[in-house]
Amino acid sequence: MIITVTLNPSLDRTFDTERLLVGEVNRALRTHLDAGGKGINVSRALQQNGIATVAVFPIGGADGPVLVSELERHGVPAHPVPIAGAIRSNVTITVPDGGTTKVNAPGPRIDDDEQARILAAVDEHLRPGTTCVIAAGSLPEGVPTSILSRLAALAAAHHVPFALDTSDAPLAAAVRAGGLAVVKPNEHELAELVGRELHTVGDVRDAAREVVALGTEAVLVSLGAHGALLVTAEACWWAGGDPIVPVSTVGAGDSTLAGYVAADGRAPSERLRTAVAWGRAAVQLPGTEMPRPEQIDLAAVTVVEEPNPSLTLKEL
Template identity: 50%
Template structure:
């Protein structure tokens, strides 16, 4: 069973337009609303593939009620808060370009933050196979929140996968004890404070991050695939080119694919890229089903050419 934690979930509204033109009145071709937040997306993708999962998330106000309704029968433990669960807007253009407008979300009180951590700890006592902690932090939450989560996971012997950005990612990565870090290209550059232009740059940066006490790094590269690095080897994988409808949630689905089954690292990487490619081909934050994923076969290369530029992969 895979437990997910989403400190700042959302209701994601997607508007599909032919093209986004500032200052103009545009005709929307389709609208969609999905439950959102990175950990929520991971849980939805896993549940759709019949992988046992449970989502932990705070909810509040009318937005929280809408989110709860959209989650349907997804197994979950919710933490009531006084603030309003945020709503995000994505504008998806016909050529696959997506523009995201992410609201900041509620402000959690210290007591609410403590209750959220206590809820995670209670779920950890039940022995999940993974804890997946994902996404931005709501206001009022200390930037070392994910460091605290990592300590809880370590205490209960549960592997931790972390997908975050900014100071919360930096603090957790430098504190170590993360089993699987899932930065994208830009986030890995932020972590190591340098430009990463080649495969060798990415692998070296990932190894630096692992030297801080972490075990694996799954670096997603958008349309250029993904690179997986541990202390012994590195792998690069890419799926077939697909017509992109929305990139929102693709990295979350890639993480879900990686964690969906036990097995060797290269097989997990292949699943990650397949699930991510399937997600990109779907509208809004729709998560792929196994039927969608089956159409996206991948190629995996062990110890890829370090001189290969990322933008030419």
């Protein structure tokens, strides 16, 4: 069982257009409605591939029941925690060349009592057989960054690894607190975290090692079209494949993290291969649709141990 925690869930509305003209009337060719939020996307990807999961998240407002019904429709186990505020609705506009424009709402205020109920919901599912707790996405208004270290401590009390995918101040605070099994920034988030630009494989590796030194076991750095790097204290691996034309990049990073945790118990290189294969499959699907097993091609992913540190990221 893998528990995901999404503190800022959303109902995602995606509009596929022929082109996007700012300031003009744009007409959609197709629309998609998905239960969203990074942790929820991870649970959706895991469920699509037959891996036991439960999604824990706050719920409130008119879009709350719609989000829950979307998860029910797809058979994704959920533990919604009622709150007074309304969850957000995010909008994505896609164009045929894979370009994606997102407008994300800020989300609700979640008070101390509601935060405590979310933590209690996670604790309820922490039992023998739980293999990972994943917190993913932004923090809504009123939620302190310390909630991530509280989640990490809760998982640690049950001897369960804790994975994190967030950014900005919450990422920095969680990394300083330590106790993370894996953290999944992209190269821009990692650069902001260490306070310098990252141009080469060596730059990313060294920055990731700084994170590891603070108490994180592994750093999974997504590089978009250029694959991903997995860095531990002892080694570094790169994985990627032939160029593909994306349909939608929304949720691809969440699918990548899902693939990584799904491959628990395998060698680090194979966990990375699985992560990248799941991410590559996701970008070829519309909206925030998550890939099924037959859409994931492990053989299309190349893994290189100790890649040349002088290579620029664009050369990967």
